[in-house]
Amino acid sequence: MRRWLPATYNVLLFLVPALLYPIMGRFIGEPFTEPTIVELTVVPAAIVLGGNVAYAVRAEHGDSGVVDERDLRNIHTALAGTGVVLLGSLVAVYVGYATATRAAPAAVDYIAVAGVATVFAILGGTELQQRL
Numbered sequence: 001m002r003r004w005l006p007a008t009y010n011v012l013l014f015l016v017p018a019l020l021y022p023i024m025g026r027f028i029g030e031p032f033t034e035p036t037i038v039e040l041t042v043v044p045a046a047i048v049l050g051g052n053v054a055y056a057v058r059a060e061h062g063d064s065g066v067v068d069e070r071d072l073r074n075i076h077t078a079l080a081g082t083g084v085v086l087l088g089s090l091v092a093v094y095v096g097y098a099t100a101t102r103a104a105p106a107a108v109d110y111i112a113v114a115g116v117a118t119v120f121a122i123l124g125g126t127e128l129q130q131r132l
Contacts, residue, residue, distance in 0.1 A: 014045065
């Protein structure tokens with residue numbers, strides 16, 4: 001039976017490369033200033049697929065195949081820290097717009113709604129899971 005990487009690994013393998021293109025565009029400039037849909041979705045998906053295939057091959061040959069619990073804990077901590085930083089950054093964006101007496105763009109509102117809804121969904125879901 002083939003083994004695949006845990007979901008948290010796959011999430012990071014997808015999101016980090018997808019975000020690197022816009023980030024590099026901000027700091028380096030051309031050719032990263034306007035990433036295409038392929039660079040934002042297909043390339044990260046190929047990285048996830050390649051990572052899972054390599055992991056499965058190594059697991060079959062006995063070279064690896066065991067995901068370290070410390071790695072998972074570290075990834076969960078990194079994801080939680082990232083969430084806190086992003087939500088704090090959204091507050092800073094709102095403060096910046098309020099200082100300039102301008103309304104924040106609707107895109108910022110949608111990102112804030114997604115962030116807060118995610119927090120409540122995870123908290124509510126884990127609370128239900130613990131009570132059942």
